[in-house]
Structures are given as C-alpha cells and as structure tokens.
Amino acid sequence: MKKHLFYLSLALVTMAFSACSGGKKGVFGATSSGRAYEILVVVEPAMWERPSGRALFDVLDSDVPGLPQSERSFRMMYTSPSNYDSTLKLIRNIIIADVQNIYTQPKFKYARDVYASPQTILTIQAPDEASFEKFVTENSQVIIDFFTRAEMNRQIALLENKHNDYVATTVKSMFDCDVWVSAELSASKQGKDFFWAGTNAATGDQNFVIYSFPYRDKNTFTKEYFVQKRDSFMKANIPGAREGMYMATDSLLTDVRPLNIQGEYALEARGLWRMKGDFMGGPYVSLMRLDEVNQRVVVVEVFIYSPDKLKRNLVRQMEASLYTLRVPSDKQSGAEIPLGVTRE
Numbered sequence: 001m002k003k004h005l006f007y008l009s010l011a012l013v014t015m016a017f018s019a020c021s022g023g024k025k026g027v028f029g030a031t032s033s034g035r036a037y038e039i040l041v042v043v044e045p046a047m048w049e050r051p052s053g054r055a056l057f058d059v060l061d062s063d064v065p066g067l068p069q070s071e072r073s074f075r076m077m078y079t080s081p082s083n084y085d086s087t088l089k090l091i092r093n094i095i096i097a098d099v100q101n102i103y104t105q106p107k108f109k110y111a112r113d114v115y116a117s118p119q120t121i122l123t124i125q126a127p128d129e130a131s132f133e134k135f136v137t138e139n140s141q142v143i144i145d146f147f148t149r150a151e152m153n154r155q156i157a158l159l160e161n162k163h164n165d166y167v168a169t170t171v172k173s174m175f176d177c178d179v180w181v182s183a184e185l186s187a188s189k190q191g192k193d194f195f196w197a198g199t200n201a202a203t204g205d206q207n208f209v210i211y212s213f214p215y216r217d218k219n220t221f222t223k224e225y226f227v228q229k230r231d232s233f234m235k236a237n238i239p240g241a242r243e244g245m246y247m248a249t250d251s252l253l254t255d256v257r258p259l260n261i262q263g264e265y266a267l268e269a270r271g272l273w274r275m276k277g278d279f280m281g282g283p284y285v286s287l288m289r290l291d292e293v294n295q296r297v298v299v300v301e302v303f304i305y306s307p308d309k310l311k312r313n314l315v316r317q318m319e320a321s322l323y324t325l326r327v328p329s330d331k332q333s334g335a336e337i338p339l340g341v342t343r344e
Helices: 011-016 045-049 051-060 129-138 140-161 165-175 223-237 312-324 328-333
Strands: 017-020 038-042 075-079 093-099 107-112 120-126 187-191 194-198 205-214 246-249 255-261 264-276 281-291 296-305
Touching: 038 051, 045 051, 051 093, 051 129, 051 140, 093 129, 093 140, 120 129, 120 140, 129 140, 140 312, 165 187, 165 194, 165 205, 187 223, 194 223, 205 223, 205 312, 223 246, 223 264, 223 281, 223 296, 255 281, 281 312, 281 328, 296 312
Parallel strands: 017 107, 038 075, 038 093, 093 120
Antiparallel strands: 107 120, 187 194, 194 205, 205 296, 246 264, 255 264, 264 281, 281 296
C-alpha cells in the first residue's frame, strides 16, 4: 500500500532549517521516552530566565487554536547542558539552545532518531541571545508546526499498522477514497454522500466524518461556503437527542487557512461546534480537498465531545487521520507518497 504524506505547506519550514540528518535509528536502538507533545529544552539556566529563554518558553506555552478552553501547545521540561545525560537524551522531543559567537546568524538544525526512536531534536543556533530571541519570536509558528507534525507523523505511523478496516472499506466503497482512522471508532452511520464513525462514549467521545459535494468554482474554498455546507450535512445527518436538535457550526469561532496537500490546494477549518437546542459542544477540525477526477470536494473531519476532560491530545490524535486521506486524483498522479514530514 502506498504510504500517506503529512505535507502541510512545508516550504517555510524547509527553508528555515539549514541542515538535517537522515532517518537513521538511535545509536543504541533504544525506544524514546516521554509523552506525546512533551518537549525537553536543553538550555543554560540563566539564559532560560532571561528574555531569550522566555521567548522560547512563550512559544511552547502558547495556546492550541480551536479549543474551547486554554490548553498550551506543549508540556515543557528543561535541563542545563551539563545535566543533559544519557537518560535525558532518550526523550522523544528535544530543543537545544546553542548560543555561541562562532555563529554569524541564527538558524535551525534538526536531526531524527539520534539516541532513540522515534525522536526529533531541534537545535537553535545563534551568535548571541538578542538574535536568538528575535529569531525564535519570528519563527514561533515554524517551531510549533515542526513538533506538532512530528507527533502527528508518529500517530500516522501507528494508524498504518492498526486502523479501522471497516471504516477504510466503507469509505473506499462510498467515496473511492482511502483513509485511516482509529480502530476504537466502533459505531457508524451512512447517509447520502456522508459517512460517520465514532466511539459513542459518554465523555472523551471521538468522531470522524467524510462527505462530498460537487465542485463549483474557487469560491467553494471559502469560510462562508464551508460553514454553509457543513451545517447542511450535519443538520441532515447528526441530529440531537430530541426533535429539532442538530449539530451546528460556531462560525464566529471557526478559523480557516489554506494548505498544500500533496501539491494541491486544500482548506483547513478548525473551531467549535454546538448542538442546536442543547448544551453540548466541542472542538472540530476539517480538511477540504478537491478531487479533480470527479470534480467534487471531499471533506474529512474529526470532532470531539469531552466536557470533563482536556481536549488537546484527543483532537490531535484524531486530526492525524485527516492527513491520511487520498482522493482519486492523488492516485491518478501515480506518485509514491512517503510517510512523514518532507525534509531537505
């Protein structure tokens, strides 16, 4: 089976990184430690407390977009270079602050699976703390996206080995598309050009939907058109507990951005949904793709209902499924799509 690409407009990231290593395994063949979205920062303690260190802290501490409450992007730990020992080198995500006057300008370097696997190490080099602070601030989204994508690629690798065969088969039959979702999504429902799968849990409920509609023109890929179509499909297919209740999009709390998926234009939307006539609600993430072969738009979406739990990891775990989608026009190109973030 061809592997899937998590390729989200990486030009900025690729340009920002001056060097990288190949995909070699850790020296000792060790398995990395640490939780998803946990980062170890290797930095001099005094620098960590000064503006340069606080700039990096603020980037990693920034809120995840599209959630109903504040949740920071990453869980941070830090250590001094002198205490960066063999145990800490096994952490899955590491940032090394390397400030020395031997450098002429700030830049990123990254390596993969150096001491353990899976592992991503980002080194931020700078000649002085002032340029370090400026560089980190200007590239804050690059840093966030880099580690977020690394974690999602790990989730995609897990999905490749263990995904829901029934959902994959049904999506293939209904839409002629390929997608991988968690095997835990045991409930499902079919509608006209619509398919839903979910866990049906009382809390921590995870859901996946896919639907399609004819492509009209470039105005199809706008926030207004997306919200209109989403509300139409959800009203018809995701009713509430009582008559008159249905899922609706909170348009004021929905943000969209263009993406480059396998060389083609796509639109990402993330924000909040609410159950019309009820108090239920939660976060969602959608991805709109153009299927040129069939001149239609294919939308894949994940949404969460978890009123008593934090939602960051639930959303991100599910979001990885969106980037495994392959529409017929992807297959027609005949290109072999590698798994993971594109590197230089």
